Amino acid sequence: MLAKETDSDLESFCPQQLPEKIDPILENSADGSRWGIIIQSSVSETILYQKNADQFFIPASNIKLFTTAAALNQFSPQFEIITPIFAEGSPPHLQTLQIIGKGDPSLNRNDLEKLAETLSQTGIRSIATLVLETGYFDTPAINSTWEWEDVYAAYGTAVNSLILDENAVTLTLRPQKVGEVVKIDWDNPIAASQWTLKGEAVTAPANTDYQVELNRKFGTSELNLRGTLPQDIKTDVWQLAIPNPDYYFRDVLLTQLGENGIKVDQVQFLDSDLSLVSGARVSELVSPSLSELITEINRNSNNLYAEAVLKSLIAESGEKAIEKELTALGVSPNHYSLADGSGLSRRNLATPRAIAQLLQGMLTSKNFEIFKSSLAVAGINGTLKNRFQETPLQGNLQGKTGTLTGISTLSGYVNPPHYETLIFSVLLNHSQRYSSEQRAIIDEMILLLSRLKECS
Numbered sequence: 098m099l100a101k102e103t104d105s106d107l108e109s110f111c112p113q114q115l116p117e118k119i120d121p122i123l124e125n126s127a128d129g130s131r132w133g134i135i136i137q138s139s140v141s142e143t144i145l146y147q148k149n150a151d152q153f154f155i156p157a158s159n160i161k162l163f164t165t166a167a168a169l170n171q172f173s174p175q176f177e178i179i180t181p182i183f184a185e186g187s188p189p190h191l192q193t194l195q196i197i198g199k200g201d202p203s204l205n206r207n208d209l210e211k212l213a214e215t216l217s218q219t220g221i222r223s224i225a226t227l228v229l230e231t232g233y234f235d236t237p238a239i240n241s242t243w244e245w246e247d248v249y250a251a252y253g254t255a256v257n258s259l260i261l262d263e264n265a266v267t268l269t270l271r272p273q274k275v276g277e278v279v280k281i282d283w284d285n286p287i288a289a290s291q292w293t294l295k296g297e298a299v300t301a302p303a304n305t306d307y308q309v310e311l312n313r314k315f316g317t318s319e320l321n322l323r324g325t326l327p328q329d330i331k332t333d334v335w336q337l338a339i340p341n342p343d344y345y346f347r348d349v350l351l352t353q354l355g356e357n358g359i360k361v362d363q364v365q366f367l368d369s370d371l372s373l374v375s376g377a378r379v380s381e382l383v384s385p386s387l388s389e390l391i392t393e394i395n396r397n398s399n400n401l402y403a404e405a406v407l408k409s410l411i412a413e414s415g416e417k418a419i420e421k422e423l424t425a426l427g428v429s430p431n432h433y434s435l436a437d438g439s440g441l442s443r444r445n446l447a448t449p450r451a452i453a454q455l456l457q458g459m460l461t462s463k464n465f466e467i468f469k470s471s472l473a474v475a476g477i478n479g480t481l482k483n484r485f486q487e488t489p490l491q492g493n494l495q496g497k498t499g500t501l502t503g504i505s506t507l508s509g510y511v512n513p514p515h516y517e518t519l520i521f522s523v524l525l526n527h528s529q530r531y532s533s534e535q536r537a538i539i540d541e542m543i544l545l546l547s548r549l550k551e552c553s
Contacts, residue, residue: 107548108548109515109548109549109550110548110549110550111549111550111552112145112516112549112552113552115136115145115146115545115549116146118545119134119146119542119545122538122541122542123148123542126530126538128528128529128530129527129528129529130503130525130526130527130528130529130530131149131152131154131525131526131527132148132149132523132524132525133148133149133150133152133154133448133449133522133523133524133525133526134146134147134148134149134150134449134521134522134523134524134542135147135148135150135449135450135452135453135520135521135522136519136520136521136546137453137457137519137520137521138517138519138520139456139457139460139510139517139518139519139520140517140518142457145519147449147450149449150448150449150450150453151432151448151450152448153434153446153447153448154446154447154448154449154506154524154526155443155445155446155501155504155524155526156440156445156446156447156452156499156506156524157440157445157499157500157501157504157505157506158398158400158439158440158497158498158499158500158506159440159447159452159497159498159499159506159507159508159522159524160403160435160437160438160439160440160445160447160499161394161395161398161403161438161439161440161497162395162452162455162456162497162508163419163423163428163433163435163438163447163455164394164403164406164407164410164419164438164439165391165394165395165403165406165468165471166422166423166426166455166458166459166462166468167410167418167419167422167423168387168391168406168407168409168410169387169388169391169462169464169467169468170422170425170426170462170464171410171413171414171418171419171421171422172387172410172413173387174386174387174388174464174467175386175387175388176386176387177383177384177385177386177387178199178200178201178203178383178384178390178405178409179199179201179381179382179383179384180196180197180198180199180201180204180259180381180382180383180384181196181197181199181378181381182194182195182196182197182212182378182379182380182381182382183195183197183374183375183376183377183378183379184376184377184379185375185376185377186225186376188219188220188221188222189220189221189222189223190221190222190223190224190225191221191223191224191225192225192226192375192376193224193225193226193227193228193375193376194216194224194226194227194228195228195229195230195374195375195376196227196228196229196230196259196350197230197233197374198229198230198231198233198257198258198259198260198346199233199258199409200233200234200256200257200258200260200405200408200409200412201260201382201384201405202256202260202263202384202390202399202401202402202405202406203384203385203390203402204259204260204261204262204382204384205261205262206261206262206349206353208382209261209349209350209353210353212350212353212380212382213350213353213354213356213357213359214357215380216354216357216359216380217357217358217359221359222358222359222360223359223360223361223362224354224359224360224361224362225362225363226362226363226364226365227347227350227351227354227361227363227364227365228364228365228367229259229343229346229347229364229365229366229367230258230259230367230368231257231258231259231343231366231367231368232258232367232368233258233412234256234257234258234408234412235412236408236411238255238256238257238342239253239255239256240256240404240436240437240441240442242436242437242442242443242444243437243441243442244443245315247441248338249313249320249337249338250336250337250338251263251264251265251266251336251337251338252336252400252401252441253338253400253441254338254339254342254400254401255338255339255342256401256404256405256408257342257343259342259343259346260342260346260401260405261342261345261346261349262285262288262339262345262349263399263401264338264339264342264345264401265288265336265337265338265339265401266283266284266285266288266289266292266336266337266338266339267283267284267285267334267335267336267337268281268282268283268284268289268311268334268335268337269281269282269283269284269332269333269334269335270282270298270309270326270332270333270334270335271331271332271333272300272301272326272327272328272329272330272331273300274300274328275300275301275302275328276299276300277299277300278297278298278299278300279297279298279299279300279326279333281294281322287345287348287349287352288339288345290348291318291339291340291341291344291345292318292319292320292337292340293317293318293319293320294320294322295319295320295321295322296321296322296323297322297323298322298323298324298325298326299324299325299326300325300326300327300328301325301326301327301328302327302328303327303328303329304327304329305325305327306325306327307325307326307327307330307333308324308325308326309322309323309324309325309326309333310322310323310324311335318340318341320337343366347364347366351364387406388467388471390402390406391406391467391468391471392470392471394406394471395471395472395473395479395497396471396472396473396478396479396480397473397479397480398479398480398497398498398499400439400440400441401439403438403439403440404437404438404439406438407419407437407438407439408438419435423455425458426454426455426458426459426462427454427455427457427458428451428454428455428458429450429451429454432447432448432450432451432454433446433447433448433451434446434447440499440501441501443501447524449508449522449523449524450522452508452522452524453508453520453521453522456508456509456510456520456522457520469495469510470495472495472496472497472509472510473495473496473497473498474492474494474495475488475490475491475492475493475494475495475496476488476490476491476492477491477492480498481494481496481498484536484540485540485543485544488544488547489513489514489544489547489548490511490543490544490546490547493511493512493513493514493547494509494510494511494512494543495509495510496508496509496510496511497509500532503526503527503528503529504524504525504526504527504528504535505525505528505532505535505536505539506522506523506524506525507521507522507523507536507539507543508521508522508523508524509521511543511546511547513546513547513548513549514547515549515550515551516546516549516550516551519546519549521543521546523539523542523543525538525539
């Protein structure tokens with residue numbers, strides 16, 4: 098929480114005084130952490146403050162700025178991910194129904210339900226072979242640089258060609274009477290069937306310590322539950338990855354087809370290299386526009402969406418597409434190294450200057466307004482909804498947050514009341530503080546910018 102400001106705190110100051118305001122904040126927060134900071138004019142590109150601006154840092158979800166800027170400029174804001182569907186045969190019996198996955202991260206059970214209803218309405222009653230094309234992305238579904246404890250959580254789920262329900266399932270634990278085993282609820286029985294849950298947690302008296310542990314056994318789909326859940330915690334919610342999303346897509350689709358009176362004899366999975374489209378194109382599933390997808394990525398920091406968009410960019414335009422677009426924006430290739438599109442990997446590296454170059458370059462892009470509007474707004478929405486509230490920067494800062502253990506980042510655009518628009522990037526690594534404390538220090542620093550004034 099930011100401390101309440103006094104009248105003296107709100108006194109304006111000149112840009113030349115910014116170092117003497119920021120440096121004490123950094124000195125007071127010294128805990129072995131590393132800071133990378135750059136603050137510059139969006140008009141003249143004059144640097145108002147910098148610290149380690151050319152050194153590499155792990156940027157966490159600030160990497161999403163690279164992904165979305167490159168995709169937006171390579172494609173168009175209206176770009177959609179189309180999942181085509183082909184059929185061979187005629188009602189009531191089809192020889193094949195082929196769905197070619199293109200990595201649309203927005204597909205959900207309702208989409209498959211509507212597809213099954215449409216097929217049924219055309220008189221289809223049986224399908225000899227349901228073909229699911231799963232090889233559009235030629236990179237592994239799970240990034241090899243992600244940490245093991247991340248990949249069983251929903252934010253680290255696999256990114257495959259046929260994504261459904263964001264490849265995630267929700268497990269909710271509910272306390273019972275003291276001493277009784279907690280109640281377990283899954284929001285989706287089809288997805289839940291892929292997990293084997295062993296062990297149990299017990300209800301503890303109210304106001305005791307929360308001690309629930311839920312761990313995945315390495316290399317398996319086995320979850321081990323243990324510990325105690327205080328009775329006054331009404332729900333303990335776990336967002337988990339679906340272990341095999343290809344099978345989940347198949348099982349949901351088969352269920353929907355069956356409920357609509359359509360029998361399927363067999364299912365075949367095909368890799369892109371083996372795919373031969375047969376029959377006529379009978380339908381398609383269409384994603385929201387790219388402008389909507391990048392809003393979900395930047396505003397809500399959706400990892401799956403970011404990875405899917407990056408993989409689509411590579412699949413459509415090649416491995417060098419992102420570097421080409423970033424270079425066109427003025428971002429030096431020597432100032433970043435990308436291991437993924439979401440920022441979950443700790444092998445991502447970027448300098449504060451690279452992020453500032455990206456934000457500066459987007460100012461002159463024809464897609465700037467769409468890019469800027471995709472960012473979270475301080476005190477208003479997204480990952481910045483609960484930050485900078487009731488301060489001069491509420492509604493006047495658009496940015497991208499980033500969080501990993503020991504890491505907090507924030508980069509974006511800020512509009513001080515009495516000064517020109519500024520571009521900033523703050524990257525904090527190796528901190529021993531709680532994430533909330535890290536964010537508070539960053540916010541205190543950035544809030545100083547609201548007090549800047551023009552000086553001769």
